[in-house]
Amino acid sequence: MLSKTQFIGYYVATLSILTPPKKAKLTAMSALYRTELYPVHQQLGATFMPFGGWDMPLHYGSQLAEHHAVRTDAGLFDVSHMRAIDVDGDAAQLALRRLLANDIARLTTHGKALYSCLLNPAGGIVDDLIVYRQPAGNGYRLVLNAATAERDLNWMRSQITDLEVTFIQRPLALLALQGPNARAKAAAVLPAQLRDAALALPPFTATSADDLDWFIARTGYTGEDGFELMLPNTEAAAVWTQLIAAGFTPCGLGARDTLRLEAGMNLYGQDMDETTTPLDSGVAWTVAWQPTDRRFIGRAALEAQRASDHYRPFVGLLLLGRGIMRPGQVVTNHHQDSIGVITSGGFAPTLQRSIALARLINKTLTIGDPCHVIIRNTPVAARIVKPPFVRHGQAQIELN
């Protein structure tokens, strides 16, 4: 059954454990980075997968159980493959207002967070990131995707050679604590010095203690409430163990992917890349057009695209017939013309249905319209919907 397996997205390498010769596997693995928590994941019986150059936990037994733990209780993810970058210097704000499509001038108070794309001059997405205004001082902290961090840093530095600004990679452990009970269960494990401030954080804000090198944000990538922690690698294993003891379910990147898909959040490199703009990727809302005199990189190209009205709608799909939608499958209209392609798709454990994100070639179909998805050469009925599919444990779309 495996010689013709249709490997899906970035899970390709994991299933190949079934067939490759031992030597090839060891060679491939030795080239991957490991987080500080790798031995802890091994002890928990994790199945690993390569992701963005790192050997990361895919699941610890059941991806579905981990998914449900986040929707109903509290899940714990090691996301230390993501890179924390501190941006400092007198011109830090000026530099980021040039580099990012969203406007960090919107971070009017310390600790606020903003989601943004980093664009090339053609408006293509170099990466997506979270930028925090530091809870104290004049600097900013970026969190970048693992696979793209090095390229991003080179790109950003090359674009601001005229400015007094530094980009410093911070070798920190990153933990995501997600779920309706995550904040309450985390409370006892947080440093006493930060506990009250952390529990008082409004969504999309952060607090920190420089002397501890801890940073706590009320952010995430699952559609649930929770925290993201950054802390010294030396403390990671102890904190992880205490969080598990406090009732967190360890969760791998498999559940992280189904959770973010249900939450309607894009995965860089799969749903968007340098060949797509924010207007093509459902994230036009992250482009700060005002003030009009902020000349961020990619602005001219995006303005031209917006004026021409030539962009590809990025939509959600709900499968009405039987099967599972997968990346690369073609979307058709009732004339059986191809009208788009699925970028992310799979089984939504919360909805018990198959959902997808898709990029359409034009605007002839819109939210609510019926369409078909070609699954193994057969058209299966689907409907165009507006993401998110799930927020805070609740369906956000009509399932009938």
Added chain:
Amino acid sequence: MHTLPTDRRYSASHEWIKDNGDGTATVGITDHAQAALGDLVFVELPQLDQVIAAQAACAVVESVKAASDIYCPVAGTVIAVNEELSAMPELINQDAYGAGWIFQLKLANAAELNALLDAAAYQASLHDAG
């Protein structure tokens, strides 16, 4: 890893087939295959009365991460399918060699079974693959 049942044969593509002794056989996927695929969420069963050639793709199992064809280990005609899998594909994860069976065949030629791997040979093939 559980001990492999010795009352059936195996294919290199990770199906098992059990001779029912009456000219029919039952087909499923191995425990190794279900563990590697992860949580199963969808099964496309073959059609009743479908005539299937040996090594032909005749069903599909989909996990949270991938879709995989099921190949019929020997030639035959489908006489039963496990309808319970439509609502509970996880039966394959929970009991790959029992309740997670996928379909039954009327064998075209029972002697074809002898060409398949026995439990020891399949186990050895897993070991070789690392």
